[in-house]
Amino acid sequence: xxxxxxxxxxxxxxxxxxxxxxRELQELACRIAATIQGRAGCSTTPLTAVFxxxxxxxxxxxxxxxxxxxxxxxxxxxxxxDRTRTMLERSECRSIVVDIESLPQLKAILGGFxxxxxxxIPEVEDTGAxxxxxxxxxxxxxxxxxxxxxxxxxxxxxxxxxxxxxTSGSTGVPKGVVVAQRNVISFVDYMVERYQITERDRLSQxxxxxxxxxxxxxxxxxxxxxxxCCPSQKTLINPGKYVRDTQLTVWFSVPxxxxxxxxxxxxxxxxxxxxxxxxxxxxxxxxxxxxxxxxAAPNSILENLYGPTELTISCTLYRWDxxxxxxxxxxxxxxxxxxxxxxxxxxxxQNLHEVAPGEEGELLMNGPQMSLGYWNDPEKTAAAxxxxxxxxxxxxxxxxxxxxxxxxxxxxHLGRIDFQVKILGHRVELGEIEAIVRNATxxxxxxxxxxxPTPSGYGGVEVFLEGPSSDPDVMRNSVASQLPxxxxxxxxxxxxxxxxxxxxxFDRKAMLKLLEKGL
Amino acid sequence: MNQMGPDGxxxxxxxxxxxxLASQGREIPKDFxxxxxxxxxxIIDSLGLLDLITAFQEHCGREIDFDAxxxxxxxxxxxxCDFVSAQMAKG
Numbered sequence: 215x216x217x218x219x220x221x222x223x224x225x226x227x228x229x230x231x232x233x234x235x236x237r238e239l240q241e242l243a244c245r246i247a248a249t250i251q252g253r254a255g256c257s258t259t260p261l262t263a264v265f266x267x268x269x270x271x272x273x274x275x276x277x278x279x280x281x282x283x284x285x286x287x288x289x290x291x292x293x294x295x296d297r298t299r300t301m302l303e304r305s306e307c308r309s310i311v312v313d314i315e316s317l318p319q320l321k322a323i324l325g326g327f328x329x330x331x332x333x334x335i336p337e338v339e340d341t342g343a344x345x346x347x348x349x350x351x352x353x354x355x356x357x358x359x360x361x362x363x364x365x366x367x368x369x370x371x372x373x374x375x376x377x378x379x380x381t382s383g384s385t386g387v388p389k390g391v392v393v394a395q396r397n398v399i400s401f402v403d404y405m406v407e408r409y410q411i412t413e414r415d416r417l418s419q420x421x422x423x424x425x426x427x428x429x430x431x432x433x434x435x436x437x438x439x440x441x442x443c444c445p446s447q448k449t450l451i452n453p454g455k456y457v458r459d460t461q462l463t464v465w466f467s468v469p470x471x472x473x474x475x476x477x478x479x480x481x482x483x484x485x486x487x488x489x490x491x492x493x494x495x496x497x498x499x500x501x502x503x504x505x506x507x508x509x510a511a512p513n514s515i516l517e518n519l520y521g522p523t524e525l526t527i528s529c530t531l532y533r534w535d536x537x538x539x540x541x542x543x544x545x546x547x548x549x550x551x552x553x554x555x556x557x558x559x560x561x562x563x564q565n566l567h568e569v570a571p572g573e574e575g576e577l578l579m580n581g582p583q584m585s586l587g588y589w590n591d592p593e594k595t596a597a598a599x600x601x602x603x604x605x606x607x608x609x610x611x612x613x614x615x616x617x618x619x620x621x622x623x624x625x626x627h628l629g630r631i632d633f634q635v636k637i638l639g640h641r642v643e644l645g646e647i648e649a650i651v652r653n654a655t656x657x658x659x660x661x662x663x664x665x666x667p668t669p670s671g672y673g674g675v676e677v678f679l680e681g682p683s684s685d686p687d688v689m690r691n692s693v694a695s696q697l698p699x700x701x702x703x704x705x706x707x708x709x710x711x712x713x714x715x716x717x718x719x720f721d722r723k724a725m726l727k728l729l730e731k732g733l
Numbered sequence: 734m735n736q737m738g739p740d741g742x743x744x745x746x747x748x749x750x751x752x753x754l755a756s757q758g759r760e761i762p763k764d765f766x767x768x769x770x771x772x773x774x775x776i777i778d779s780l781g782l783l784d785l786i787t788a789f790q791e792h793c794g795r796e797i798d799f800d801a802x803x804x805x806x807x808x809x810x811x812x813x814c815d816f817v818s819a820q821m822a823k824g
Contacts, residue, residue: 448772449804451782456804477783479798710787 215240215281221413221439227273228460229419229444234270236439239277242270244362246278246334249354250309251366253332259306260375264423265289265298265320266313268444271336272423273432275311276377278334283368284309285375285392288423291316292447293716297388299323301380304390305589313337324348334359370395378589379426379523390589393426397526400582402433404554409464409491413439416460420450420467425717426523427495430466440464454480461488465511468496468718472503473658473680475510486511495519495528497719498627498645499548500658504534520550520627524598524610526583529557532624542624544617545649549624557581559625560609561618566602571620576631578602578609585610615643635664636671637700647675647693647701654692657681659712661720662703665729674704678725683708707733737793737821742814743767749788750776767811782808789817797821 218226222237234242250262262279264286266272279286287305289298302310302323309332312320317335324331331351335341341353376398380388405411417435419442421428435442443460445453454475457465465486472494475481489511494504499518508516521528532539532551542549553559561575562568569575578600587595599608615628629645636642644662652660659680664672686706694702713724735741751761754776762774771777777785790797797820799807806812 446805448808452799452802452804452807454800474783478786478800479796480800482800485800710784 217436217439224413224439225441226436226439227270227442227444229273230269230446232270234273236436239270239274241362242274242336243277243281244365245359246274246311246336247281248360248362248364248366249334249358250278250282250284250332251368252360252364253309253352259308260284261287261305261307261378263287263289263302263305263307263310265291265302265310265316267291267316267422268447269313269315271311271313273442273444274336275313275334276423276432278311280376280395281365281368282309283370283374285377285395287378287390288428289316290422290424290716291319292422293424295319295322299327301388301390302327303329304380304388305378308332309334311336324351372396373586375586377426377429379424381523389591389594391426391523392586392589393429393523393526394586397583397585398429398433400556401430401526401528401554402437405430405434406437409434411435411438411440411464415440415463417442417464418453418457418462418466419444420453420465420471422717425496426527427466427468430493430527452478452480454478454485457486458488462486463488464491464493465489465514466493466495469494469499469503470497470659470714470718470720472507476506476658481506481510483509484512487513489514492516493519495521496717500652501540501543501546501548502652502656503658504539504548505536508534508536518548518550520614520625521583522610522612522614524585524587525557525579525612526585529554529579529581529583530559530625542626544626545628545645546652547627547645547649549626550616551624553579553581553625554583557583558609560602560605561616562602566600567604568602569618571618574615574617574628577612577614577616577625579612580607580609584608615645635675637664637674638671640698640700642675642701644675647677647697647703650693650696651677651679651689651703654689655679655681655684659720661712661722661725663722663725663729665704665726675701676705676707676729677703678707678709678712680709680712737818739815739818742789742792742818743810745789745792746785746810746814749785753777753781753784765810767809769810770808771810771813772808777808793817793821 218236218240223235225233226236226239227234262284264275276286311334314337334354336356338355341355344353374395376393376395378390380390419431445456449456492514516534518532519528520530530550530553532549558580560578563575598611613631617626633644647662648660661678665676666673713721715721802816
C-alpha cells in the first residue's frame, strides 16, 4: 500500500501481455479484499485460496487475501485435479479467488464440495448462472465486487499468516507449511537492502505461486516499486528473448533452467547484458552451470540461495567468485554459504548433538524466518521443529546434509539425509557418486539411485543422466578408478530429459518407478 | 523431398510424434496440421518439447539456435518446422 502511494503510475506487473500500474493492481486487490472482509463467515479460517495461474487475478488475489487479513493458499490449474481438491479441503478455506482459465476446474471440484465458499471471479460480470447451479456457495463477479474504498485495514497479530503452501508430492501426502507475515517481512527487508532494489528494477517471475520462491519475486518487487515481469507458460520454456525484450535486471530461477537454456542453444556469451543480479535456488547448483550462466550474463553477480519452505523462501546464500569459489565448492556443487542476519545454524549428528567443525551432519536452523509449522498437524510439526539436547529454543530440522564450516568457510551442501543409502552393508552418499559421474561426463543433470531394493538397503547403484548417450563401458571404467566397487554404478540410463516434479526439480521417485517397470 | 526442407521436417515431426504417442498407447490426432499447438492439444508437455528439440537436432545433425523463435510459436507445427528449416538453410 505504501509503495502504491509512492509510485501509483509506475508499472507493478506485466502478465498475459497486460501491464498493471501500482494504482490498478491496488484497486483490484482492494476490491477483492473488501468483498471478503464484508461477508460474515469468511474469517473463521484466516486463509483465502487463490486458484489462478499467471494472470492479473492471480497476483491481485494474493494481495487481496493479505489485505483482507488472510493468508493466501495458492492453487494451480496445471496440477492434477485431485491434488488441488485435497489442498482446498485441507486448508479449510472459506473464500477463494478464481481466474477465468481455472473456472472449469473449480466447477469440477465444486461437484463434491460440502463447505460453503465465497467465490470471487473478477473476470466474470454476471455470475447468475453459477449461483443457480451451486446455491450452497456465494459467487461475486466484477459487478458485485465491493468498491476499493470499502476496504478497511485489518488487525495484524504476531502470527498472522502470509501464505499456506503445500509441499510438493515427493513426500507423499502434501504438508501445508504455515508461513507468517513476520517471517516474510524479515526476509524481504534483508533482500531489498542486499540487492539494492529500486523502482527502476525489473524482476523475473519464473516460479509458479505454488512454489514459495515466487514470494521473493512478488514481495521484493513491490516493496520497492519495481516492475514484476511474469512470462507465459510457453515463454518459461524458452525465456531468452523475454529476458532481452523486457530488459530484466534481476533473474531468479531453479538451476535446472540453466541446463534447459544450454540445450536450446540460448546461453551464449553476453546474451543477457541487462541482468545485474542472478539468483538460483531450489536444488544444488553445479559449478559448471554457474560459470555458463555468468558468461551469458557478464554484468551480473550470481548468488546461490538455499532454504526449505519451512524457513521462508531462502535463509543462506553464497556469492560466486570466479577465483575463490572453485576451491570452496564440494562435489562440484556451489556452496550454500552463510545464514541471513538473525538466522542461526546448528550442524548435528543423529542424536542432535552438534558435530565438530569440519564434520558432516544434518543442518538445523532457527531465527526470524522459522515458520509456524504444519497446518493442523501437531504431530509432524513436533517431529520437524525440535529442541536439541542442551538447547532451550526450537530449531527446524532441514533434512539436508552439510559440512560444519571451519573458521569462516561457507556451508557446503552434501545432499539429503535420506539420499544416504546402504549398499551391501556400506553407507553410501549418492551425491558423491553423482559428483564423480558429473565430473567424468561434464553433464549437469545426474541422479544416482539405490537399486534394486534388498532387505538391508540396496543391491547397487544406477545412474540417470540427462544428455546424449555414450558408451556405458567407457563410462563405468572412467568412474571405477575413483569409487569402491560397491559404489560403481551398475547401469547408466541416458535420457533427453530427466523426470522433474511440479517445481522443476529432479524427480527421484519417478526414476525409481521407471526401474520398477523394468527400464 | 528435401529432408531439411519445410515439408521434410513436417514428415519427420509426424513420424516422430506417431512413434512417441504409440509408445503411450495414443494416436496422433486426425486434424494434426500446421495450426496444431502440440502443447495446448496435449500431444506433448514441456518436457516432451525438449525431447522433440533434441530429436530435431539429431535429425539435422547439429545444434539449432532457438533464440530467435517466438516462444508462443515454438509449439505450433507450421512455425516450428519453418523455423528449423530456415535455420538449416542458413548453414
